[in-house]
Amino acid sequence: MKTSAPDTHDDLRDALRSLCAAFPPEYHRRHGAEGTYPVEFIDALTEAGWMAAMIPEAFGGSGLGLTEASIVMEEINRAGGNAGHCHGQMYNMGTLLRHGSDAQKERYLPRIASGELRLQSMAVTEPTTGTDTTKLKTTAVRKGDTYVVNGQKVWISRVQHSDLMILLARTTPLAEVARKSDGLSVFLLELDGLIGRGMEVKPIANMVGHETNELFFDDLEIPADTLIGEEGKGFRYILDGLNAERTLIAAECIGDGYWFIDRAVAYAGEREVFGRAIGQNQGVQFPLARAFTNIEAANLMRFEACRRFDAMEPSGAQANMAKLLAADASWEAANACMQTFGGFGFAQDYDIERKFRETRLYQVAPISTNLILSYVAEHVLGLPRSF
Numbered sequence: 001m002k003t004s005a006p007d008t009h010d011d012l013r014d015a016l017r018s019l020c021a022a023f024p025p026e027y028h029r030r031h032g033a034e035g036t037y038p039v040e041f042i043d044a045l046t047e048a049g050w051m052a053a054m055i056p057e058a059f060g061g062s063g064l065g066l067t068e069a070s071i072v073m074e075e076i077n078r079a080g081g082n083a084g085h086c087h088g089q090m091y092n093m094g095t096l097l098r099h100g101s102d103a104q105k106e107r108y109l110p111r112i113a114s115g116e117l118r119l120q121s122m123a124v125t126e127p128t129t130g131t132d133t134t135k136l137k138t139t140a141v142r143k144g145d146t147y148v149v150n151g152q153k154v155w156i157s158r159v160q161h162s163d164l165m166i167l168l169a170r171t172t173p174l175a176e177v178a179r180k181s182d183g184l185s186v187f188l189l190e191l192d193g194l195i196g197r198g199m200e201v202k203p204i205a206n207m208v209g210h211e212t213n214e215l216f217f218d219d220l221e222i223p224a225d226t227l228i229g230e231e232g233k234g235f236r237y238i239l240d241g242l243n244a245e246r247t248l249i250a251a252e253c254i255g256d257g258y259w260f261i262d263r264a265v266a267y268a269g270e271r272e273v274f275g276r277a278i279g280q281n282q283g284v285q286f287p288l289a290r291a292f293t294n295i296e297a298a299n300l301m302r303f304e305a306c307r308r309f310d311a312m313e314p315s316g317a318q319a320n321m322a323k324l325l326a327a328d329a330s331w332e333a334a335n336a337c338m339q340t341f342g343g344f345g346f347a348q349d350y351d352i353e354r355k356f357r358e359t360r361l362y363q364v365a366p367i368s369t370n371l372i373l374s375y376v377a378e379h380v381l382g383l384p385r386s387f
Contacts, residue, residue, distance in 0.1 A: 009071050016072060019048055020079035025351050028081050032354045035209035037161050042086050043115070045072075051086060052113035054093040059105065060113035065310035066094075066244055070251035070302060077255030078262075080351060082358055084210050087248050088120035088158050092166055094240035094309075095122075095186060099229040104188060108164065120162035121191075122241060123153040123215060131371055133168070134180040134235065138217060140169035140187065142231075146221045147171075147187070149198070153215040155365070159201055160211055165189045168238050171231050186234035187226045194220060208358045243315050245366055246323040247305040253326035254302060256359040257295035260330070260337035263352065264288055268340050284340055291333040298325035317380050324372040327362040334359050 023041050031038045045051050053069045055061020062068075069090040076083040089112070096104065096119070111117040129135045138151025149169060159165060165188075172183030195201055198220030201213050229237050265288060268279030278284050305318035334356045338345040345352040363369055377383045 009068065012068060012071055013075055015048070016050070016075040017079065019044060019050075020076060020081060023079075023081065025080050029348065029351055029354060032082070032209050032358075033348070035205070035211075037158075037211055038081075038085055039161075041081065042161075045076075045086060046115040049113075051089050051115070051118075054090060054097065055109050055113045056097075059109035061109065065306065066090075066247060067303065067306040067310055069093075069244075070248055070306055073248050074251040074255035074258075077252045078258050079255075080259060080355070082208075082210070083248075083252045083255070084208075084358070084361075085158070085161075086120065087245075087252065088122060088162070089118060091241050091245035091248050092119050092122055094244040095166055095228065095237050096188065098240050099186070099237040100188070101228075103225075104228065108188070112164075117163040118158075118161065119164040119166075120158035121156055121165040122238075122245075123156045123165055123167045124238065124242075125155050126152060127154045127214075131367060133238075134184070135174065136168065136170060136184070138167075138169045140167075140171050140185060140222075142171070142224065143221075145224050147224060147227070149217040149220040149222060151217050153217075155204070155212050156215050157210065157212040159191065159213050159215065160203070163191055165191055166228075166238075166241065168234055171234075177232075181235040183232050184234040184238075185231050186228040186237050187222060188228055189222060189226055194222070208361055210358075210361075239316065242366070243305075243309060243319040246319040247302060247309060247315070249362055249366060250298065250302045250305070250319075250322035250326035253323075253330035253359060253362050254295055254299050256355060257291065257298075257326070257330040257333040259355060260333035260352075260359075261288060261292050261295065263350075264333075264337040264340040278340070287336040287339065288333075291329065291336045294325070294329035294332060298322065298329045301325050317376065320367070320372045320375050323362070323367070324369050324376075327359075327369060330359045331363060 049062055050072050052061035053064045057063040073083040073087055112119050126136050140147040140149045167187045167189055170183055171185040177183040198218055200216040204212050268284050269277055271278050301322040305315050305322040308315035308318055337352055341352055344350055374386055378385050
């Protein structure tokens, strides 16, 4: 299928498609059904250097940008996989690379690039605050050479398959700060030795079989040098990770959207009912054509968000709009694909029901479509804050 995206990354895409082809639909179907982690696939991506895409060459990485990282995520999903198993290592780089100390970068980046360590988790969301991040209740109190952490996090993915985790906690009480975004700090934790010693991990069974967890912190002591940047400035630091995350999720949704369209178009051209291919009917054609058009539009916004992020320009609006457009387009394509296949779309062997469930997640995560609309209304259009 030809697309109109401004793309000059054919070599990158060809290499990714060759790697992904070694992991057929049955592989991803099995892990999806069993809720298990595709270790072999992630190891193959790591060994090929794709998981170190955003790490500078000086630290053993590829020195690429968010643009290339987004293509990696897109191609995984377009091949029928689920990039949610590994995208954390990409978007967490925004926080570490831009705000980590030289010592932190020298200590961790070469080992992440080589695959010795995985940086797959970011602990921000909490059960009672959700997207209202500035009101999170997890605290980190300085005591000598340590911080003592207490609180709870939820929907924290890949903790069981990560060595490092970025944690956002409040270091100054909300009542004592001039702005509610002040007083939040970011920490880079080595998970080995913390679980069972003040940190508890409780897995959450979920609709897409994606490894995610609830975390509990009970007087967890962490070294003071795990602090990233300046104490109390963490909200601004974490935004670099969140903008990257939303842009990467947009790319994943675009990959899903193309996957759905590819499958539906092929099936519509082959499936005959009443003596003619169902793809000859406008009732089948039009939903697919509209979904494809919307995917193409979302793709353009994805590349603009990437461009701005890589150029160190403000990218919050573009990242949010890319995520909104792509999530809506992939969900539209999923429904059009399911309708095209009819009853066969519900059969697990076709993988449509699996990808249907996976792409539905991005209507609500990592930020809901309604909250993005609220952001655009306030921060782009200048309308009064609605909450």
